[in-house]
Amino acid sequence: MSSAIPQFDAELIARHDVAGPRYTSYPTAPQFHVGFDELAFRAVACASNEDPIPRRLSLYVHVPFCASPCFYCGCTRVITRDHGKAEIYLDHLYREIELVAPLFDRDRPLVQLHFGGGTPNFLDDMQMSELLESLARQFSFSRDADREFGIELDPRWCGPDYVRMLATHGFNRISVGIQDFDRTVQAAINRIQSVEETRAVLDAARASGFRSTSVDLIYGLPKQTVANFRRTLEQVIELAPDRVATYAYAHLPDRFKAQRRINAADLPSAAQRLELLGLTVEMLTAAGYRYIGMDHFARPNDDLARAQEAGTLQRNFQGYSTHGDCDLIGLGVSAISHVGATFSQNERELRDYYAALEEGRLPIVRGIELDDDDALRADVIQQLMCQGRLDIASVEARHRIDFTNYFGVELERLRIAANDGLVEITPENLAVTPRGRFLLRNIAMCFDAYLHAPAAVAARYSRAL
Ligand code: SF4
Structure with missing residues (x-):
């Protein structure tokens, strides 16, 4: 393909x-059930160590906090400017790490690390450094060239110094949310973000030796037109990320409270959405990006395109992945693990996540064992x-x-x-x-x-x- x-x-x-x-x-997640619990997870984690060749490890860390609500958002996140909340969260995350890490043999290399959110860079330099040092003590971080340590960054709340700090901890891939550069669209979604602050983060990543940069766009947002989205695409192409993900906005205000602040009358029609998608495909492919599938484009020399060519591309909770052969351990509120032939998910509400850890339990709320x-x-x-x-x-x-x-x-x-x-x-x-x-x-x-x-x-x- x-x-x-x-x-x-x-x-x-x-x-x-x-x-x-x-x-x-x-x-898919709606099939997960409460019958799969902490005991089941512990059993499958232990069994995974006994495989003739135990799989390598991948770690996902969820940071749920955001400083400001984007109105289109359907993620599990907590809106706050109180950084004291991050301290409380980290206290509990450390408890979770102490419970989870010993379940997996220490000689299993950790080849993939991903920080998602929310906004991972809600954690300040010190908090992030301490967390990474703790993870490095409890898991065997691989030194292999193919390891992939990625993080989602919001350029409105971090600058080049933060990116350089991440590089010193081994990060080599960043994903930056943009959605749309047009100011009218940005006002309608409550996300004002300049091209300059976005470029500063991407440039810092390249200068610090990051192997891959990625940006996210959304089509179907309020006030979007073919003309203003064309300008956004031109600006994105000029920023030259290695990957571009273009998601369709799904307006589900009954499910996602923040979306109630979007005026449905400002949304593009179905025909206009189709035009926006067509424009995206046309402009990105003309600029040399390859369509990977399901909203993802990548440069032909990016790891994602190479993995697809080699037949090793996998799909996981971050979209497409180059390390799908790993056991995935999800840490943090709402995080999902995929260990052996099972999926399991942590509590989705902070209070339930905290309560489980304060009782010394893993915060697993549901899951499934594949037949x-x-x-x-x-x-x-x-x-x-x-x-x-x-x-x-x-x-x-x-x-x-x-x-x-x-x-x-x-x-x-x-x-x-x-x-x-x-x-x-x-x-x-x-x-x-x-x-x-x-x-x-x-x-x-x-x-x-x-x-x-x-x-x-x-x-x-x-x-x-
Ligand atoms: S889109 Fe991202 S930054 Fe905006 S509220 Fe949702 S998780 Fe936070």
């Missing part, structure tokens, strides 16, 4: 614009989302099934997509077509065993476009 040039077919995309999961996991059917479907969905193709014989060998017999119903669903030109089906392969590249999740949905009640799907997930 990597070398195929995607074909943006607006009419086709509009026709398939249905609600559906983004498949950062399969089964054979889940594992098979997760594999199929992963292949389609990351590589855009599926080698049927290798799936049959890995899971000891007869593909055509096992997936009779799914192949029927897929044939409808094939009739629309989204995917090609042969006895050997399933291959997403260049026109199907923007509808990956629609194709993956054909294999999702949990999606049988369309009404429930529409209520839970945002639309594809």
Whole structure:
């Protein structure tokens, strides 16, 4: 799929614009249940050490605080300017680290670290340094060239010195939120951020030896027009990040309180959203970015594009990842772990997260252990989302099934997509077509065993476009 040039077919995309999961996991988070608890997590963590070749480790750390609310936001975050709250949070995070770290053998190298939020740079230099030193004492940070230590930064609240401090701790990848540079749009979403402060952070990262820089944009925001978004894209291309993620804004004010402050009358229409997406694809591909899939673009020499070419690209909770073969440990409120064939999530509210740790318990609230059917479907969905193709014989060998017999119903669903030109089906392969590249999740949905009640799907997930 990597070398195929995607074909943006607006009419086709509009026709398939249905609600559906983004498949950062399969089964998806709504399937997690409270039956998977701390004991289950401890058992699977211990068992993971006994694998013939234990997987390497990946660590995700969630910092939930933000100094100001962006009105479009649907993340788990706490709005505050009180940095004393960070101290209380860190106290509890350290307790969690002390409970979790001993569960994993010390000789398992930690090759991936990711700080997300919220705003990770809500932690000041001292707090961040102490946290990183503590993690380095309790896990074996890899020194390998392929290690990936990344962090999401908000340039409104940090400068070049902070980026240089991160470099001294081994960070080599940053992701910077932009969303839109137009001042009218920024006012409507309550996020005023200049090109200059964004450039200062990206330049500092490059000067400090960061291997990859990434920016996030959102299309479908209030007051966005093709003309003003074109200007934002020009400014982004000039900033020359290695990766660009362009997410579709999902207006769900019943679910996300902050979104109630967005005037629905200011939102672009479905046709305008499609134009904004088409413009994004056109301008980024013309500027040399490769479409990876599901909103992600990368330069051809970026690790993400290389991983896709090598067939090692994976999907995880940060989107696409180059280290999907690891056991992922999530730390902090709402963080998700993926250890062995399980997913588990921490408490989503700070008070519950704190209460569990004060009682000396891991703050795990729910999770799921994959059965054979889940594992098979997760594999199929992963292949389609990351590589855009599926080698049927290798799936049959890995899971000891007869593909055509096992997936009779799914192949029927897929044939409808094939009739629309989204995917090609042969006895050997399933291959997403260049026109199907923007509808990956629609194709993956054909294999999702949990999606049988369309009404429930529409209520839970945002639309594809
Ligand atoms: S978008 Fe990011 S910075 Fe803005 S409120 Fe949400 S988590 Fe915080």
